[in-house]
Amino acid sequence: MQRKKCKRFPSLPQIMRKFKIQNRLTIIFLVVSVIPILFIGFYSYSIYSKSINEKLSKSTFQALTLLNKNMLTELNSYQFLAGSVSTNSTIQERLAAVPGQTAPSNAAINITMDNIYRNIYPAYVQNVRIINSKREPIYELGYDGIPDDKYEDIIHQVDLNTPYDSLNYVKSYRTSNTIVLGRKINDLNNIDNQLGYVFVFIGGELFSKVILSSVDLGTGSNIMIMDKEGKIMSSSNKETLLGDSYYKDELFNQIKKQERLKNHSFTGTVNGHMQQVSYINNSQLGWYLVSTVPFSYINSETSKITTSLLIVISIIIVLCILIILVLYASILKPIRQIIAFCNQISYGDLSNRIEDYSKDEMAVLANKINSMVAKIEQLMKDQKSHQKRRRSLELQMLQSQINPHFLFNTLNSLRWLAIINQVPVLSDGISSLAELLRSTIINQDEQITIEQELQNLDNYFAIQKIRYADNFDIEYDLDKSLLHSMIPKLILQPIAENAIIHGVTDIGGKVLIQIRIYLEDEHNIAIEIMDNGKGFDTTKQGNADKLSGIGITNVAERIKLQYGDSYGLFITSTIGQGTSCKLTIPR
DSSP states (O other): OOOOOOOOOOHHHHTTTTTHHHHHHHHHIIIIHHHHHOOOOOOOHHHHHHEEEEHHHHHHHHHHHHHHHHHHHHHHHHHHHHHHHHHHHHHHHHHHTTTTTTOOOOHHHHHHHHHHHHHHHOOTEEEEEEEHHHHHHHEEOOSHHHHHHHHHHHOOOHHTTTTTTTEEEEETTOOOOEEEEEEEEOOOSOTTEEEEEEEEETTTTTIIIIGGGGOOTTTEEEEEEEESBBBBEEEETTTTTTTTTTTTTTHHHHHHHHHHHHEEEEEEEETTEEEEEEEEEEEEEETEEEEEEEEEHHHHHHHHHHHHHHHHHHHHHHHHHHHHHHHHHHHHHHHHHEEEEEEHTTTTHHHHHHHHOOOOOHHHHHHHHHHHHHHHHHHHHHHHHHHHHHHHHHHHHHHHSHHHHHHHHHHHHHHHHHHHOOOOOHHHHHHHHHHHIIIIIIIIEEEEEEHHHHHHHHHHHHHHHHHHTSSSEEEEOOOHHHHHHHHETTSSHHHHHHHHHHTTTTTTOOOEEEEEEEEESSEEEEEEEEESSSOOOOSSSHHOOOOGGGHHHHHHHHHHHOTTTTEEEEEEETTTTEEEEEEEEOO
């Protein structure tokens, strides 16, 4: 019986060999670097978020404590006004009077209140009302008021909050938000004897605009004053409905629950949104000072950490990829470089070299290939040099076949023959032709002075005057300080030929050709050849082609090759006025 061979599972190295080197390096770097950073980053984020919430709770409660003190300070002046009224002897006498007894008149009460107002009258007082124990008013400032049934609710709250003042929210006749400060008036001689009530109407702006709005806990936050029943008396948020419960007592019920647990800051849900809630209970005035900060604002701060963490992780991933690419390139780049170089050699490009300054085996191979290609390139250069030298010798042999001296002697003989026969036009033409040929054939300098070029131009004009029957005149306007400046030889002749051909043709009178040489600026020389011939329209393609012959094109290209693209030949022409060709070269 044959044993079955056990199937061997591939080892980890064998599994890794199924992936490319680049992929293997990527996995290793991700496992070693990115995963630990992600763990540390998110752990730090959770710790930091918790720390922010705790510090925010403490700072918010401290802000509410200071805000509560500020409000009590602001209310002192209104309480002092109520105290001044309740302890005034005239008002005490009026309230204590029984039927049939002489009591201070209404005028005396008004004078008394005016005297009190002179000493103290806070800015946001809207009304002051005094009533006796029978609920009958004995004084009212009269700027604003509320319905009588509201007074009964306020009196009930004052009785419940005795011996402290009571604060109540009401809507006045003018539909303004008003806080009514109510206080019992007791007989100074018998403290158990109640004489009446005094009510100080305070504008709601004192709390909403002056006190509460001075503290900003963040976007979407709200600071509110609630009475002991949970109704909102004032709020820093203008959209909050005053005089009613906040989201059906959802928040106030949570505050009462946390108050029993003696927690002044807690996390709660209001209208489906998580809020950081802090509160202070002022038992003397019977109010709650409450702040809410939405978690969306808190998370907006911590989200910055998340963004920074993601940026750091992204940078690390990018760095890992770069490191992987570097390692990968160190392995495969030399091989690919040699293959690409061999492809270039196969196409006949021997100018490049393999740039590998390492000390490994691939670098040695690259240097050997470079040496081989350098020898091949040198052999090809030597071959081209020999061919060029051969063509030069052949040209010299061809030129030597025509003896220049023979040519000039012949022209000189013809010139003297013209003089003997008294044909000065022919004599001058032959003389100019000889000088022009001498400058062209014998003088092999590529650069000559402007003065020499003008001499060649004079000789050319002399020959052309014979051809065109002296049908043009020449004028020179030269800056003599520039005559020794160097220019390419025979650069002006094609321009002069253009002026003669296109200026003289089909014109009745003589054409004037003007040549100006001047310093255009500190560094540039301008040579301008103008004629007053018939001109042409440069915007039409057919006319523009008139100047695009071999001579003119050669001049423009020679200037640009010699001096650069900022120099060259510029042509302007106007029909009936002539043509101007301007040449610019460096000084």
